[in-house]
Amino acid sequence: MPFENFDLTRDYLTHPREKTPVSTIPAVKGVDETQATQHARLPAGVIHEWLTTVDHKKIGIMYIVYALIFLVIGGIEATLMRIQLAVPNNHFVSPQVYNRLFTMHGTTMIFFVAMPIMFGFGNYMVPIMIGARDMAFPRLNAFSFWVSAFAGVLLYFSYLGGSGLYAAGSAPDVGWFAYAPLTAKVFSPGHSTDYWTLSILLSGVGSIGTALNIVTTTLCMRCPGMKLSRMPLLVWIYLVMGGLVFVTISPLTAAQIMLTLDRYLGAHFFDTQAGGSAVLWMHFFWIFGHPEVYVLILPAFAFMNEIVPVFSRKAIFGYPAMVAASVCIGFISLSVWAHHMFTVGLGAAGNTFFVFATMVISVPTGIKIFNWLATIWGGRVVFATPMLFAAGFLFQFLIAGLTGIILAVAPFDWQLHNTYFVVAHFHYVIVGGILFALFASFYYWYPKMTGRMMSEKLGKWHFVLFIIGFHLTFDFMHIPGLLGMPRQIYTYEADRGWGTWNLIASIGVIFQIAGVLCFVYNLVSSYYRGKVAGPDPWDAWTLEWSTSSPPPEYNFAVLPTVRSRRPLWDLKHPEDPDSDYEI
Amino acid sequence: MRDRELTTGQEARSRSSTDAAEGVVLPVPTVWPLVLALGVSLMIAGMVTHWVISALGAILAVRSAVGWFFEVLPHEHHVTVPTAVEVIPVVSTRETRAHLPVDERHRKLLPIETFSIGAGVKGGIVGGIAMIVPAAVFSLVRFHSLWYATNLLAAGGFVSWAGQSNEFLSQFHALGLLAAFGIHTLTSLLVGLLYGAMLPMFPRWPILTAGFIAPFLWTGLLHSALAVISPILNERIDWPWFVISQIAFGLVCGFVVNLQVKVRTAQFQALPFSVRAGLHGDLQETEDEGQ
Known part of the structure; x- marks a missing residue:
């Protein structure tokens, strides 16, 4: 067993020559009411406390738990699809069920897993990293979470209530991007599409509320000394992400309202036979859809910005360039949406613009990758579980970016559009990039959220199994795409030459499931039996590690004052503070 | 509660x-x-x-x-x-930061003076005007018309013009003149700014750098790129004449930029007062003397 003797403690991070704690600086520890006292309370009291809470940390945790539940549901849907596609001419599920599966899988993973989990971490981390006691609008924060949560429930209620007229439908089956005119009443009778539309409309309300909170909190509630130029990169990126959510959710919401009007009141926005435009829907959807990828990947970058330096034992390389690159990505991401639409006939000028805009965004993204590598370079890298997942992210996101540049070339895209190559590229970004970064952040911040360390041994197993599964599934998924296998296809003939690749991709899912089971078991068992973490188990430098684990309701008994980008370093090393070096 | x-x-x-x-x-x-x-x-x-x-x-x-x-x-x-205040130790596993080893001969050479943005703009404008002369001579000599080079440049904006006949390109087109003026002004200003930014980095042989090396480099780059982007336009351009016009631009632009007064950078403030006051030579010389 490769990690049999691996046991992560504080000493593991200690360099042999540096075992002795060197400073004992007085700090303030708050009363921990979140864990110890809960064990003594009645379950009803605990439930009431969580239902009525306006504490950003509890709301953040609820976002994360809610997203994890939907991650399992979306994962089950993906597994069923991979079983269906494992061999040619398979009839494991019916075509109708298959259509619902890929629609619900895509919608769930984007709107009810990725978005909420990012908001969850943002909720938890942003206030505490800027030395604030809560979000700017705590009640709005709670409202945003509950609206998002009910939106997910509404979507899945479609399995029960989606039949509608003619008993057609059940769950939505129009794909996660729901192209017109398939969504028109004549092609999608019943209420299944309405459930899709209305649940996304509802979740958009929650997203806007949380983004408003993150942006306002960041701009207005920083502790003394926390200038913008000293803000942790995570907070910077969440600020950009919040701005992006404002801009991108609005057209999506507008499109959902227009579609609802089409379906309920006989409007013709997307009805091509009555003078509407199906391409209009595509524009509206992708004006949201592509920046959405950056709404999700930017927080993944944010996690890397915190994890990579701590486990490389170096300050982040090129802080100003990282901030500039994040802001650039935010702006440029708003001008690339039509690369999803090269095949609709945009014309040479439109195609050329979106080709170049898409390629240009690789420049700030490349800056980030080089800066992470430069941070690792020359550092004393500790490959604890968070850093392992971070390393996986770096490699896989690079590959995802490269296939993205390939797809940005319009003539190449004409050949590969709507094939499994696109599906593989997209999942390389979402799973290989975002999910790996999320796993890294779970292992990194779980001790802060619960006061317990996650098992390093199980974490390593999780990493090994998941990375094997990921590469089996998504590396080999590119090949049937290159061979012409369309996406959203129910089954295929044996003579197409896609069978072997699909079988390998499906086998990979088994490894991924095993990895996720390790993760879930680790999450639960560590909560009860994990080692006590202490306030700062990773010897890190940002403010969340200066308070107890888990932090008290008020985060800091005394609001901190910071003088550099690494306030905890300054506290630990008053003889050599960062403020002597930063401009 | x-x-x-x-x-x-x-x-x-x-x-x-x-x-x-x-x-x-x-x-x-x-x-x-x-x-x-x-x-x-x-x-x-x-x-x-x-x-x-x-x-x-x-x-x-x-x-x-x-x-x-x-x-x-x-x-x-x-x-x-209610809060409880309690002192907890803040400890680190490291004594202090380790700085990257720096060689004794390591030098950081940052300019203490550079050209202003205005210098680049002026150079670009004058160079752009100078470039028109060889381009016009080429048009007159080869096609007996002033407008051929103008319209060929306008083909950068109007893609279909690259395939038009020589007669068409030799005629006056107001739209073509407008497009060519826009393209020429924009590129001249951009290259002028580039000269303003880069010339201080190449303090030796400014005439050779600005007048010959840089024009040859970007002509080669443009020649290679245009072969991919628009092969028809690439074939219609007379590259020797193109090089001559670029050299005219480079020489004049570089000359004008070099005539401008330089402005001090942030590095100047880091110099000792005696150097800033003009009592001593610059820091570079002082360090060398020290060694």
Whole structure:
């Protein structure tokens, strides 16, 4: 067993020559009411406390738990699809069920897993990293979470209530991007599409509320000394992400309202036979859809910005360039949406613009990758579980970016559009990039959220199994795409030459499931039996590690004052503070 | 809320938020955000289920809004959470930072003076005018018309013009003149700015660098790129004449930029006062003497 003797403690991070704690600086520890006292309370009291809470940390945790539940549901849907596609001419599920599966899988993973989990971490981390006691609008924060949560429930209620007229439908089956005119009443009778539309409309309300909170909190509630130029990169990126959510959710919401009007009141926005435009829907959807990828990947970058330096034992390389690159990505991401639409006939000028805009965004993204590598370079890298997942992210996101540049070339895209190559590229970004970064952040911040360390041994197993599964599934998924296998296809003939690749991709899912089971078991068992973490188990430098684990309701008994980008370093090393070096 | 004191907004505001000994003031937990979210969700869910669901949602939404308002108006309700202050050790596994090893001969050469943006703009404008002369001579000699080179440049904007006949390109087209003027002005200004930024980095042989090396480099780059982007346009360009016009631009632009007065950079402020005051030579010389 490769990690049999691996046991992560504080000493593991200690360099042999540096075992002795060197400073004992007085700090303030708050009363921990979140864990110890809960064990003594009645379950009803605990439930009431969580239902009525306006504490950003509890709301953040609820976002994360809610997203994890939907991650399992979306994962089950993906597994069923991979079983269906494992061999040619398979009839494991019916075509109708298959259509619902890929629609619900895509919608769930984007709107009810990725978005909420990012908001969850943002909720938890942003206030505490800027030395604030809560979000700017705590009640709005709670409202945003509950609206998002009910939106997910509404979507899945479609399995029960989606039949509608003619008993057609059940769950939505129009794909996660729901192209017109398939969504028109004549092609999608019943209420299944309405459930899709209305649940996304509802979740958009929650997203806007949380983004408003993150942006306002960041701009207005920083502790003394926390200038913008000293803000942790995570907070910077969440600020950009919040701005992006404002801009991108609005057209999506507008499109959902227009579609609802089409379906309920006989409007013709997307009805091509009555003078509407199906391409209009595509524009509206992708004006949201592509920046959405950056709404999700930017927080993944944010996690890397915190994890990579701590486990490389170096300050982040090129802080100003990282901030500039994040802001650039935010702006440029708003001008690339039509690369999803090269095949609709945009014309040479439109195609050329979106080709170049898409390629240009690789420049700030490349800056980030080089800066992470430069941070690792020359550092004393500790490959604890968070850093392992971070390393996986770096490699896989690079590959995802490269296939993205390939797809940005319009003539190449004409050949590969709507094939499994696109599906593989997209999942390389979402799973290989975002999910790996999320796993890294779970292992990194779980001790802060619960006061317990996650098992390093199980974490390593999780990493090994998941990375094997990921590469089996998504590396080999590119090949049937290159061979012409369309996406959203129910089954295929044996003579197409896609069978072997699909079988390998499906086998990979088994490894991924095993990895996720390790993760879930680790999450639960560590909560009860994990080692006590202490306030700062990773010897890190940002403010969340200066308070107890888990932090008290008020985060800091005394609001901190910071003088550099690494306030905890300054506290630990008053003889050599960062403020002597930063401009 | 056990062990907590419920207060109103006025009381809360009168307290110092950092007064750990008296407790910390936080917003009071409330059920109304949850109820409002449920109400709004049911109102929407009623659209796909039954109007009664919407009605129930509306009732919940109104009730929760009223409840919410009374929690924040006229004064926001708070709770005071008691704190316990305790000293905990802040320790590090490292003694101090380790700096990257730097070679003794390492030097950081940063310019203390550079050209202003205005210098680049002026160079670009004058160079752009100078470039017109060889281009016009080429047009007159080869096609007996002043407008051929102009229209060929305009083909950068009007893609179909690259395939037009020589007669068409030799005629005057107002649109072509406008497009060519725009392209020429923009590129001349950009290259002028580039010269302003880069010339201080190449202090030796400015005439050779600005007048010959740089024009040859970007002509080669353009030649290679145009072969891919627009092969027809690439074939129609007379490259030897193109090089001559670029050299004319480079020489004049470089000359004009070099004539401009340089401005001091932030590095100048780091120099010793004696150097800034002109009593001593620059830092570079001082360090060399020291060694």
